[in-house]
Amino acid sequence: MKQPFETVVERHGGTVLRVCRVLLGVHDAEDAWSETFLAALRAYPDLPDTANAEAWLVTIAQRKAIDVLRARQRQPVPAGELPETPSAIGLPGAADDGLWQAVAALPDKQRRAVAYHYVAGLPYAEIAAILGGSTDAARRAAADGIRNLRKNYPEATTEGMPS
Amino acid sequence: MNESPTDLAEAGQLARLRLRLEQAAEAEGLLDVAYTTVTSPVGPLLLAATPKGLVRVAYDVEDHDQVLDTLARRLSPRVLRAPKRLDAAARELDEYFSGRRQTFDFPLDLSLSAGFRQLVQRHLPDIGYGQTRSYGQVAALVGNPKAVRAVGTACATNPLPIVVPCHRVLRADGTPGGYAGGPDAKLTLLRLEAAA
Numbered sequence: 574m575k576q577p578f579e580t581v582v583e584r585h586g587g588t589v590l591r592v593c594r595v596l597l598g599v600h601d602a603e604d605a606w607s608e609t610f611l612a613a614l615r616a617y618p619d620l621p622d623t624a625n626a627e628a629w630l631v632t633i634a635q636r637k638a639i640d641v642l643r644a645r646q647r648q649p650v651p652a653g654e655l656p657e658t659p660s661a662i663g664l665p666g667a668a669d670d671g672l673w674q675a676v677a678a679l680p681d682k683q684r685r686a687v688a689y690h691y692v693a694g695l696p697y698a699e700i701a702a703i704l705g706g707s708t709d710a711a712r713r714a715a716a717d718g719i720r721n722l723r724k725n726y727p728e729a730t731t732e733g734m735p736s
Numbered sequence: 737m738n739e740s741p742t743d744l745a746e747a748g749q750l751a752r753l754r755l756r757l758e759q760a761a762e763a764e765g766l767l768d769v770a771y772t773t774v775t776s777p778v779g780p781l782l783l784a785a786t787p788k789g790l791v792r793v794a795y796d797v798e799d800h801d802q803v804l805d806t807l808a809r810r811l812s813p814r815v816l817r818a819p820k821r822l823d824a825a826a827r828e829l830d831e832y833f834s835g836r837r838q839t840f841d842f843p844l845d846l847s848l849s850a851g852f853r854q855l856v857q858r859h860l861p862d863i864g865y866g867q868t869r870s871y872g873q874v875a876a877l878v879g880n881p882k883a884v885r886a887v888g889t890a891c892a893t894n895p896l897p898i899v900v901p902c903h904r905v906l907r908a909d910g911t912p913g914g915y916a917g918g919p920d921a922k923l924t925l926l927r928l929e930a931a932a
Contacts, residue, residue: 577769577808577815582757586750603753610757614766617813 578617582610585627588693589634595676595688596638601645608637628699631689635703675726683718690715758818768812772819773800774826777833777928778921781898783822786811789843790825793896795917810848829898835932838865840899848895852883856890863904866929870908892916898925 589609593602612633620629676684682704689700690711700711761767769791771784782794782803791811794803808815819826824842831837839861846854859878863869869877875887891902897916903925907913915922 574805574809575813577804578813579771579804579816582754582816586753587746590746590750590753603749606753607756607760610753611760611764611766614757614761614814614816615764 575617575620575622578614581613581617581626581630585630586610588627589630591692592631592634592688593638594673595684595692596635597641598677599673601638601641605634605637605641608640609634612637625695625699627693628695628703631693631695632703635685672722672726675722678725679718679721682714683721686711686714687718687722691719754817758816758820761814761816762818762821766814767816767818767821768814769807770816770818770821771804771807772817772822772826774822774829776829778898778917778924781829783825783829784815785821785825786845786847788845788847790822790896790899791845791848793898795897795921797918798916825899832898833928835928838932844896844899846895849890849893852878852880852886853890853893856887857894857896857900857902860891860894860900860902860905863901865901866932868904868906868926871905871913872908874905888913904929 586606590602590606593605593609596602597605609630613630616633620626676687679687685704686700689695689703690697695703697708697711697715700715701708704711704714758767758770762770765787767787769784769786771782771792773780773782775781779796780800781796782792782798782800783790784792784794784803784807792803792807794800804815825840828837828840828842832840846857849857855878856874859874862877863874871884871887871891872881874891875881875883878887880886887905891905892914894900894902894916897903903915903922905913912919912922912926
């Protein structure tokens with residue numbers, strides 16, 4: 574039997590937001606989240622009852638993230654001053670900012686593999702289905718990503734926030 | 737560790753995104769079932785509405801999670817907490833409980849019941865505020881005087897208690913009889929209406 578969509582949003586809303594942040598950065602993550610859940614709501618009645626809802630949402634989020642990136646590339650880049658936008662996570666310089674930047678700097682496939690495994694908690698078989706390629710390749714990409722993070726963001730391995 | 741401010745910021749961001757989803761879903765015609773919960777003198781009430789109108793009022797003892805599962809199965813799995821669609825119903829119920837309202841004006845969706853049960857439920861609002869009828873009288877009212885027991889079932893399965901006033905139907909001896917919200921809730925409503 575299918576659960577009310579509300580349960581899906583409650584259970585997976587936070588995870589999808591964190592995945593969107595890794596894919597797009599903090600500012601565009603909100604648009605991708607909104608597009609993801611609206612598309613999911615539309616398609617929800619046709620989702621098989623046995624499907625892994627989180628893997629399904631992450632697949633949609635990846636598609637929407639690509640849409641957002643394409644739209645961003647089409648927009649003219651303003652020269653001169655950068656606009657000051659409010660922090661979407663509310664706390665500039667909060668605990669994980671540096672970590673998010675280090676994650677954002679990873680090569681695309683590594684970043685996605687890290688997001689899907691360590692942020693969304695998906696098994697590598699599911700990640701392989703989303704990324705394309707083999708389960709082993711997905712596992713390798715995530716491991717390479719973590720190794721790069723350790724190198725570029727040493728604080729990630731220590732307890733607490735950077736001072 | 738300093739996780740809580742980040743968690744709080746994320747909770748706030750998710751709340752904002754939830755509101756945006758609610759608005760977009762309504763605008764795109766994807767909000768098949770909107771619901772909210774309100775407080776009342778008879779405990780927390782779940783209110784649910786389709787685009788046609790209010791479809792369900794549920795007491796706490798009915799288990800709101802289970803009621804939502806049933807709505808997902810019987811109407812559509814596109815069920816979202818979306819209080820805005822329930823604004824009018826929530827306001828009018830509030831007025832009713834404070835004794836300032838005797839009838840409800842918002843549209844109803846009776847699609848959760850069918851046949852004789854729905855016929856009875858359509859006629860229940862004919863029993864005016866502060867009045868009561870016996871199950872037998874209601875059976876006569878709907879033109880089937882022998883169907884006393886079926887009227888009892890129709891009242892017991894009323895998907896819209898309070899709004900469709902099954903609480904105004906009593907046993908022939910004047911005792912309250914059963915009620916989805918429990919006997920105390922039925923008495924509370926009868927006393928409220930008698931006092932006005």
